[in-house]
Amino acid sequence: MSTENNSELQYITVPEFSKSLGIHEATAYRYIKRGLISNIKNIKGHIYIHIDEIEKTKEKANLNPVDDRNSYLTTYEVFEVLKKDGLCIRGISWIQKKVSSGLIKRYMKFKNKLYIHKEEIKTLKDYYFEHYNSNIPSQKIEDYYTINELSLELGISKKQIHKYIYENKINAFKFLHAKGSIFFLKSHLSLIKEKIGYIDKYNPKEFLSIQELISQLEKHKIHVNDSSIRYLIYRKRIPNYVMHLNKYYFHKNELSQFLNYFSKKGNYGHTTHTETREQKQEKEKKQKQEKNKPTTNFLTVKQASEKLQAPPIWLRGLLKDYFPNSKKVPASGGYHWLVSKTDIDNFQKEYYYNHKTRMLHLIDHYDLNTLRSISGFTFDKLRLDIKKGLLTGAIKINNRLFIPIQNANKYLESLQYVLDTVYDTHKALEDLLKHYNNHPPSSDFIKTSSFYKKWVEIKINSSNARPFSLRGYILNFINLYDKMLSNFHGEIWTVSDAKIELFLSNRSLSNELKKIFVQFLTYCDNQNGINREKKYLYYYAKKESIYSEKKIYSFEIYHQYYTHVQNIEMHITHATTCRYYANMWAYTTILLTNNWRGIDIVHEFPSIELDSIRADKLSWFKTNKLTMEESQSIINQLYIKLRNAVANKVSVLYNFYVSPNLIESLAHSLVISELHKRNIQNHTALPESSLILGTFFFGKKIVSARVSGKDQHLNFFNPSPQLKDFDCLVMNRSTMTYLFYSILEEDGEDADLALEITKNTRSHKNSDTTAIYIQAKNKDGSINRVSVNLLNRGMFGWLYNYILLRLKEDIQNGQTIEERTDTIKELRNSISPIELEKWAIFLQNIHTNKNRVIDEIKHLPIEELKTLAIKLFTNQMPSKEKTGQCLVYPNCKRKNLKTCYSCEYFIPEKMVLIEAISELKRLTSSLENTKYDAIRKRDSFFLLNIILLIDEAIKAFGIDVVNSFLPLKEKTIILEKVKQHLLL
Known part of the structure; x- marks a missing residue:
């Protein structure tokens, strides 16, 4: 323990003070800030605390140990006891509230931990059974229905059950241990049915509702409305009906009675036997003439609905507001509507029927629900951004908001972050220097600090890490620096092995920090010629991810990916309206023909020059496609620009290939992605250097990328939902595996050749690394032959052909x-x-x-x-x-x-x-x-x-x-x- 010799009073450092109390150093500084520690001195920039403050702080901060530990329980131990005794409470929060409310008298706090005397358990039980148990008929959960079970039992929706609860027709119970859940006593089922008007004899297959009855009558040319049926019930003309859930239902056997009744009335269009044949023909002739008279520029509702590809009943609801020139004309049994062709043409220019939502939609617009699905934002955020003017052009129709697709895309892109400010080694070293200046070392740690700064600088300057990873390294270096300042009071090479091992056993030190510390310790020992008795090596097994077992896509799924990206006609339509879709199309195609790492693809792929092709705007693709010649010219560009692309992880030059089958797909997707990028630059302040696959990036200060795509990217696989389980690493491994086996089959099981070629496509430094990625399969054919052209890398000429011929001859042993x-x-x-x-x-x-x-x-x-x-x-x-x-x-x-x-x-x-x-x-x-x-x-x-x-x-x-x-x-x-x- 160090002391201040120039003073009569004894002072200790903050770390020593913290150790004496068994608290963290940060907690000691917090006590100083709160005024719990008063007798302190600042000597040469360091805080010293008087030793008398140790006992005082124990009293003030409740740090004295519990006198009789056996008589007290922690809140969690109390909770376990109550739970075992049958109390249904929700965690320790209920117990803490009872302490706060004053119900519990005998409790203590030690190191901010709550201890409750065992005798108070009886107090808690008495309170619980007095206030909670009396309202709950049974404590057994099996005596209750959940809301889902009751919904199935009664055949009604959960929404309707909530409505009945609100109307006090159904009693619901809540248990403290089941947060947010409501339960219904099974023994109350008959009472519930009685209150809501549930009839057991009702069977939807045997009974008709009023609307279903009207539909059946219309089939017999009897046109009546809801009021007519209710009038008959009121006048007791139809006695055989039931009331189920406050709605009228009629047995199907009653249909003949309705037909007879309305036949006798005679004014509902039902043909009777009293009408002569001549009268009937004359009547039909007049109706036909009347019907054909105004129909030159009109369509019936049925014809109009077929043209609009929408249900007739939906169209009838829109006639008044969207088809103003519609006419009501007489017809047999009543009347029918005729829809103006002009109105239909005008309607089709602006609106369409969405079969998915079964609602009216504006052409070239997203409704708010669609935009929510694409963006991942909540309705409240979208509405707020509309109000703020961030999301412009919103139109309200029938209480629904529609946003132009172009405006929506601009809005989404404005929220994307691009690599406009790069976090590089220079910025990283600036952050480190700033931290060093704010946390100077003690006089006995200056040399170690100097060594550490030099060692970290070497590490950072030799790193090829992307910004996000680089920032992670910096935080680790800063964290370790702070830990060493707090734990070591002397140069690190003078510290004993016992203290080193004590430091490494610290649970607050992460595995990664321990690994870095061991590396630094070795560096310091080497620099100072220290030869320790013990050599420290630190290794830890990283947590395995869900893809740790060398997962690859089955050949069937892989081949579906391969064919999916080639459906140019389908993808162009969606890609031109959504940058996420276009980027995912390009990204997937690249992964299918190259083994590049996903992070390198999104960072390294260059912008496309469009001077050599006809496409200059997205609308061009509505009626046009790139020719093979134009597609190849795009690939030529990529080849030249990516000639010196480096695999960031291993600093090896990448090899860029494009399978012949994928040339057109890749060219179309990249050109469309480039046009999207240019459109964004025209209406936002994005820099010219923003990346063509920019939708994969996220983050503001430190930009990173989701290499397996965001939710918006996965819409690319909507036509084939089985492909939505997309993962970049699995795709890499699959491409390498199928390339390996396709080469193996082409070259007579020569695994060395296959492994070498596969290694080259991945830009690995050695074949052992490549072998890790390849999923081994049995020779008996458990992996199917890959029919895609993975091996065609563009060599040609008579000499190349002859070499392949000689290799082929060796495989075909049967050749004479x-x-x-x-x-x-x-x-x-x-x-x-x-x-x-x-x-x-x-x-x-x-x-x-x-x-x-x-x-x-x-x-x-x-x-x-x-x-x-x-x-x-x-x-x-x-x-x-x-x-x-x-x-x-x-x-x-x-x-x-x-x-x-x-x-x-x-x-x-x-x-x-x-x-x-x-x-x-x-x-x-x-x-x-x-x-x-x-x-x-x-x-x-x-x-x-x-x-x-x-x-x-x-x-x-x-x-x-x-x-x-x-x-x-x-x-x-x-x-x-x-x-x-x-x-x-």
Whole structure:
């Protein structure tokens, strides 16, 4: 215990004072603030407390121990005793209230914990049975109906039961231990039925209500109303009826009696036998003429309802307000309505019948309920924001609010936070420095503090964490710093092992902080040359999530995701009206064709340039779609922009691929997402750098992302509800697993090849990491063959085709030597030179070089060929061109060439066309302008090689895809320009 030597009185530090009382340091500071501790001194910025304050504070703060602990119980122990004795009370709050009210006299507080004397339990029991038990007929819960059970028993709604309770027709009981629940005594059932007018003999299958009776009479051309039926009951003309729940019901056998009665009346349209045939025909003729007279520009209610796709009864309710030109015309048995065609056309321009809500809706508007579902906000918040003017354009129709979809989307986007201010390492270090300055160390901890600051700075500067994770690290570092200041009073490398172990056993220290502390302790010991007897290692098992068991989607579900994103026609309609929908469409498609981490997708995917396509606004998609050429041009953009994208977690370059089946889906979804983003920037202050998949972000100061989507995103799966169980990690694992097994099947169970290729797509540093993500399945076929094209990564050309052929031959063991020879001949024929006059020698030389490479591959042992294939698939055989592989890397056969387009050992990838076409244009300009034959001959050779490369790409991918790189018309123009300059 430290003392202040310059004073006669003895003082101790706040940590020492807290330890003496057995309280937390923060509690001691709170006592000082409240004035419970008065004798304190501030010496050199540190607070010291007189030792006499220990006893005084015990008295003031009720910190003295309970004298006779055995005679007292905690409130929870009292609750357990009362509960065991049959009292139905709700937790300890009821007991605490009785202490506060003064009912309990003998109680004590120690360290803010309440203790009650055992003798007071009798007081609580007496009070309970006096005030509560007398009102409850039975304590047994099985003697009661819940409201759900009573609703089923009586066949009425819970809302109706609440109404009966309000009208005092039903007695309900409440138990203290069942918060918010009401119960109904089973023995009161007959009394309840009597009070509400329930008739046991009533059967809905045998009885008709008044409205049902009217409907039955209309089928017999008898048109009456509710008042007519009630009048008959009042006049006792219909004696056989029952009153059930205060409503009239008639037995179905009584229907004939009603028909006879109204037939005798004669003025309800029921055909009688007294009417002659001639009279009947004349009457029908007049009715027909009258009916056809005004119908040129009108439709019957039934015809109008069919046109509007709405029920007739719903339409009749709107005639007065929405169809002002409607007419009532005479008809057999009464009259009917005719609806003006003009009114119908005007109605369809503004309104429609919503089959889901069965209500009137405004076109291009959300009703408040729909907006609530999309936004996740309450009705009260939405109404308040309408009142504040944040949600504009609201229209009130029939007491229902409608908001224009465009305004609603603007409102939703205005509440989204984007990465306008990035929380980076610079800001993180500023926060740390600010905290250090506000919490200076004691004189005997200065060196440790200095080491800690330096160590943390190294950690932060080497971190690639996203803002949200980075902020979490900072809070951990700050928390540990404060804990060390409170617990250590000397440099940390001088602290004994016993104190280190005591600190690590502290329950208030989280597992993560213990792990960081052990790392820092090791750093300090190394810096000071300390060799402890004990080496500290701290490891803890993290809590397993619901997806910890390597869950993947079944092949059926995975394939449904794969086909769902390809339904372009369906998705365009929804995506153009909702940015969340468009973003989820793009995001899911990316996950199906790439193994990128979700957080990297939403951060790294770039904006789309729209200059090369026709789409310039969302409404364009109402009648148009992108062509394959336009779609490929979008993918080309992504390839160029994502060429240097880095996997944030492991700092490895990502590989961006797009499966051929998903090119159009991804292009449409990203273009629509880009247009949404631009629309938002036009009416909000979002920065130009805001991200294309911005709807996944949330948070204001520190922005994070929900990589498995928000509730609004999951609307993308509404057409297929079984897909709503969407999880980014499960999708990653599924894509890797099905890619792995599709490669395994293609390459004869060569698991090394499969694992290497899968590792490469995920940008893992080693295959062991990749293997963790892959869900193992039995070889007997328990995982279905993936029919989606996961392995097509864009390599093409005669050399690539021949390597695949050789690998395939090894798998097809049943193939004969003759069949194998025929296959090779067929391949050679496909690459044989076409005898063109001017290119004959050039093509013959190319053909000779290709044959030499084919012979080399043909005689290569299959195991060596597999090893070579692994390296090619995993980009371990780089060429001078970034978008291609070299078969003989690192032993380049054409070192004198600047490019690889003319080399027979070059295996191009699809995106090589971008650079190749740029090179083609450069060579064209060179041929036109050079004066030297040597340069013309050299460039002619290179140009014709690029032309052959383009032709091979057309064979591999089709004209539309190659057109997106170089329109064939432009290629023809280039050849026309240079043909006179070619020198071979």
